[in-house]
Amino acid sequence: MALNKQLRLARHIREHEAVSLDLFDITEEAIPAPADGQFLVKTEALGTSPAQRAYLMGSDSRFHPPLSIGEIMRGRGVGHVISSRHPDFKEGDVVACSTGWQYYSIQDGDQSRSPVKTLQKVHYPQEPLCLHLGTLGASAFAAYFGLLDIGRPQAGETVVVSACAGGVGSLVAQIARIKGCRVIGIAGSPEKCAWIKDVVGVDATVNYKTDNLEEKFAELCPNGIDVYFDNVGGDILDAALKNLALKGRAIICGLISTEYENTPPPGPRHYYNLIYKRARMEGFFVWDYFEQFEAAEAELMTWYKNGDLTPTEKIYHGLEAAPEALQSLFSGIASGIKVIDLDR
Ligand SMILES: NC(=O)c1ccc[n+]([C@@H]2O[C@H](COP(=O)([O-])OP(=O)(O)OC[C@H]3O[C@@H](n4cnc5c(N)ncnc54)[C@H](OP(=O)(O)O)[C@@H]3O)[C@@H](O)[C@H]2O)c1
Known part of the structure; x- marks a missing residue:
């Protein structure tokens, strides 16, 4: 039976410490089922952002609330809706959203009460889907x-x-x-x-x-x-x-x-x-522009298809590689947009 594999925070990071797998526990649990108004996403790829380091710090950074010990690492991902109890999201849709560092996540289809809207339906899905976190995301x-x-x-x-x-x-x-x-x-x-x-x-x-x-x-x-x-x-x-x-x-x-x-x-x-x-x-x-993402996605897609916009994704492989991918933003060891393909 397939399980939901996750990276959960095991301890907070020290100042100047590199982000590594040591900071996380790898856990597995049953795949959750969506309730009314929700849908289930199978994540294909995860993105990286320097802001994620702040989540690990254990104290309120200037911008970001800290992650508690045992919580699933926060992060954006892209994947397919695999079951839905929300009328606007159907099986097979591609979405980019806050999935966290895990294989499957439940999403609330109603963002009207969220102060920051981040759940984005991908209108022109391209392979590999990680493009919708970087060059087209x-x-x-x-x-x-x-x-x-x-x-x-x-x-x-x-x-x-x-x-x-x-x-x-x-x-x-x-x-x-x-x-x-x-x-x-x-x-x-x-x-x-x-x-x-x-x-x-x-x-x-x-x-x-x-x-x-x-x-x-x-x-x-x-x-x-x-x-x-x-x-x-x-x-x-x-x-x-x-x-x-x-x-x-x-x-x-x-x-x-x-x-x-x-x-x-x-x-x-x-x-x-x-x-x-x-x-x-x-x-x-960037999230202040959420309502204009669809128009931007269309123009970026035109440039991408014309060959004017070159994708620069640097792909890491597997959930366990996510900390290394995040650390590369700080060590500067790789060029391009760092994403993690979950390789399943
Ligand atoms: N305002 C917003 O809404 C918004 C949205 C997304 C991202 N951001 C911000 O945009 C920036 C870029 O994000 P990204 O995800 O695309 O990361 P990124 O640029 O892929 O990675 C960070 C880069 O910063 C450089 N760097 C690291 N430490 C540095 C230092 N001490 N001095 C100078 N350069 C350093 C490294 O390049 P070198 O190897 O060349 O040093 C590294 O490749 C981040 O600051 C992020 O927080 C803001």
């Missing part, structure tokens, strides 16, 4: 709305992207290129810089570990940075703010370089430039 929605709605890039403008070899960043760079912008990508090794040039198609690269950031931005962007898409915060954000163009836009998507330190670092030194350059710095939250 949540990573792409963050890139799409952050860049186009907050950054509003114009053809010919210069767009600089941090963590450009990562999930969101590699998609921001491609969308900016599609929109006719000149794109400069930042990454943490010569191999990743070569990858964002060859695969993602950026015009120029910056290695934040070896280049002098302020000098390099000034050299590559003599008229300033029109749009800076920030995934990392810290010194990279600071150097970009110093080099903003007149009416420049800094989009704050994430702050992986500092978010998981117990003491928040001092704020950016060069934010005064927002005054001199009449510039704007604005954060966003």
Whole structure:
């Protein structure tokens, strides 16, 4: 008889400790049955997000409630509806939602009371389904709305992207290129810089570990940075703010370089430039765009089918590989969008 395999938190993570399978207990239990208004999802693939590290910390992080010992690890996944007692979700539908790190999950079809809507019906399912977590899913929605709605890039403008070899960043760079912008990508090794040039198609690269950031931005962007898409915060954000163009836009998507330190670092030194350059710095939250996901999915699908949008999924295999996949976001050992195929 098939069972529901799960990763449950066994202990909280220490500051600077790597995410590993040691933090979890592997459990198995009976596959649950949906009640009225619910449906059962068989997960095919899981996504990763730096925010998941905060769940493991055991204290309220700045944004995320902690996971209790024994709870199933939270996370987004994609899969098929295999039985349903909700009229809007039928057997065979593909959904992306908060599945947690487990094989099967019960979903409540009614999101009207949820403060944040995350249950997404996939309208144009593509194989492999993990694309609907990355190139055609949540990573792409963050890139799409952050860049186009907050950054509003114009053809010919210069767009600089941090963590450009990562999930969101590699998609921001491609969308900016599609929109006719000149794109400069930042990454943490010569191999990743070569990858964002060859695969993602950026015009120029910056290695934040070896280049002098302020000098390099000034050299590559003599008229300033029109749009800076920030995934990392810290010194990279600071150097970009110093080099903003007149009416420049800094989009704050994430702050992986500092978010998981117990003491928040001092704020950016060069934010005064927002005054001199009449510039704007604005954060966003991708789930606020939930009602527009279907329209974004359709446009992303067109670019994907035309060959304008190259998928960059880096696939890990098996539920037990999920901690390693999550850790790769912090160790920076792999390029692309990190997803876990459950291989069943
Ligand atoms: N606002 C929203 O609604 C929203 C939605 C989704 C994601 N996000 C945020 O978007 C960002 C990207 O998420 P993702 O899932 O696509 O992750 P990701 O970019 O695939 O992985 C993180 C990347 O960050 C870089 N990095 C790690 N530590 C760093 C450090 N100390 N300094 C500089 N760079 C560092 C690494 O690249 P290198 O190897 O090049 O260093 C790594 O590949 C995250 O900050 C995430 O929290 C926000």
